Amino acid sequence: MSIQEICRAASNTRLGEGLYQLVLDAPQIAAAAQCGQFVHIACGEGNLLRRPISICEAGEGRLRIVFQVKGSGTEWLADRKEGDTLDVLGPLGHGFDTAALGARPVLIGGGIGVPPMLQAAKCAKAAGAAPRAVLGFRNRGAVILEEDFRAVCETFVTTDDGSYARHGFVTDVLQELVADATGVAACGPKPMLKAIAAIAKQAGLPCQVSMEERMGCGIGACLVCACALKAENGETRYGHVCKDGPVFNAEEVEW
Amino acid sequence: MADLRVNFCGVELKNPVTTASGTFGFGHEYGEFFDLSRLGGIGVKGLTPTERLGNPAPRIAETPAGILNCVGLQNPGIDRFIAEQIPFLRQYDTAIIANVSGNTVEEYEGMVEKISDADVDLIEMNISCPNVKCGGMAFGTQPAMVEEVVSAAKRKAKKPLIVKLSPNVTDITEIARAAVSAGADALSLINTLLGMRIDIETRKPILSNVMGGLSGPAVFPVAVRMVYQVRKAVSVPILGMGGIRTGRDIVEMLLAGADAVAMGTVMFADPTAPVKALAELEAWMDAHGVKSVRELSGAVEV
Structure with missing residues (x-):
């Protein structure tokens, strides 16, 4: 079910260089949202197309989205202030099926692909699974949502340049976790997803990619x-x- | 209350607002946002004799006040449209405008023949798609080719035949005259304008197909100009399209010479744009004492 809702911005927080967290009052969309779905947001007069942003968290009438400024649309979004209204379509698309990932899923996010994995982790945990999260970032400055994940499940963090946590890639961690994993879900750059899919396939694990x-x-x-x-x-x-x-x-x- | 009814080639439309082929799928998605029966008609995704996969991604690039696309006529083929989509669309009180394409004159003939026997109201023949290698725009940019393909298709047509024109020509009136002399019952214009964008960091074209069709508000003045020129050149009904966003835009397109209009790209910004525009059109007519939408058609004073 797709809904068009005029939402009020409850807060907008800068999380890092070009990284923002927007919380929206969106009771209808939040009530219908499933993990892995996205919202499509109108970003001001100068941008004809809406911008698709993954849902990081949905609940209690609110949507939390975390995005990276990449162009004029996300720049506009980053400028929103508390109380501003936004025209939002959602919840859209086909999300994660956490039930199909079993009791011990590994949930992987790369960079700005990290946010939707938070709702996936919460959803898996609520269903009785014991998820583990693997979050990969370019460097220390790009790290987002680490504490939120740690509050939900066991969490591993990597940075490409070793400036924070483990030096390496999410796939290095995944290789160590596949032995007792029951499924893998991931969101991030395509080469990362491809590498994850190959590891999951070799291990005979179901794998879902965003x-x-x-x-x-x-x-x-x-x-x-x-x-x-x-x-x-x-x-x-x-x-x-x-x-x-x-x-x-x-x-x-x-x- | 303003009278919005339009008789388009003998087909009674409850209002002049239809959706532009290629922007509306077969209506399922937008049906979640508004009642499809509010529309005068639905122009469905362009159909081909067999299923077409379309072009690889990226198929879209944003532009100032518009988009470029190179979808490449992805569709399930005419047979599945007839079997699966017509029953869905017939649940709504709106005209079905079936948009058809082919790679050869024979394919256009076959498409028009087959769709004529199906439960659709109007046939829109697309000789202007810029995103396919064969057929498409190649048929729509030379008067002799237009005459050949339209007259062949017209012989098979048992429903009103609308010919959709490409704006990528030097003189659109020449193409319009060729289509009408070959038997077109109506014309629709404009299809997209051929364009291109380049990613300056990678130095590569953004679109997989290098070039694509420009649509959206950016093309509106071009569409108004071409409808105006074609209105003066031929007397068949015109379905005006290209960048319409609002009720005021609809009035403008009608004044230029359109009998009915199609909205497309604006729905990507606002899925309820057609019903909002209809309400604006009605309010404008009431405010200006215009009793029938038919009074507006071609009423520009030059």
Whole structure:
């Protein structure tokens, strides 16, 4: 069910260099949201297209989103002040199926792919699973949400340059955790997702990945956010990140 | 209350607002945001003889007040449209405008013949898609080709045939005249304007297909100009489209010479744009004492 809701900004907090956390009063969207879904936000007069942002947390009538400033739309979003109103579509897309990840899932986020994994961790935990989180960042300055994850589950942090926590990649940690894992879910850059999918496949684990693509309508009508998938006949077909995804089974994706 | 009804090639539309092919899928998604029966008609995603996968991503690039797209006519094929989508669309009290394409003259003939026997109200023949290698715009930019493909299709048409024109030509009136002399019952214009964007960091085109079609508010004045020119050149009904956002834009497009309009890209910004624009149109007509929307068509004073 897609809802268009005019939401009030409850707070906007700078989390780091170009990183912001916006909390929105969005009772209808928050009530319907599932982990891994996204919202599509109108970003002012000068930006025709809405901007898709993953839902970091939804509950008690509020949505929490964490985003990185990448262009004019997210710049506009970063400028919002408490009390401003935003035109939001959501909750959109097909999210994580945490039940399919078993009792001991490994949830992995890379960079700005970290936020949606928080709701996934909470959802898995609420269902009785014992998730572990692996969060990878470029460097110390890019680290976000670490304490939020630690409050939910066992959490491992890596940085590409070793400036904080473990020096290395999320895949290094995943290799050590697969032995007693029951499933893997991830959001982040495509090369990272590809590497994770390969490790999960080798370990025989179900793997769900949240993909990204330049988006238009956000609801499945305009067909621009194509994601190459394996068709049943072995050929390529295009699914759409906004409606069929953003979360896909890694086995389905044509890497 | 203003009379919004329009008779378009013998098909009664409850109001002049339709959706532009390629922006609305088959209506399912926008049906979650408003009652599809509010629309005068629905222009469905462009159909081809068999399923088309479309182009790889990225298929979209934002531009100042517009977008470029290179979807490449991804669709399930005409047979699945007839079997699966027409029953869905017929639940709503709105006209179905089936948009069809082909790679050859024979394919256009076959498409028009097949869709004529299906339960649709109007056929829109797309000879202007900029995003496919064969057919598409190649048919719509030379008068001789337009005549050939439209006259072949017209012979098979048992429903009113609208020909959708490309703006990527030197003289749109020449193409419009060719389509009408070959038997087009109506014209729709404009399709997208061919454009391109480059990522200056990677020095690569943003779109997978290098070039794509520009739509959205950026193209509105071009569309108004072309509708105005075509209105003066031919007498068949015109479905005006290209960058319409508001009720005032609809009035402008009608004044330029359109009999009905289609809205598209604006819905990506606001999914309820067509119903908002309809309310604005009605309010504008009431405020200006315009009793029937038909009074506006072509009423620009030059």
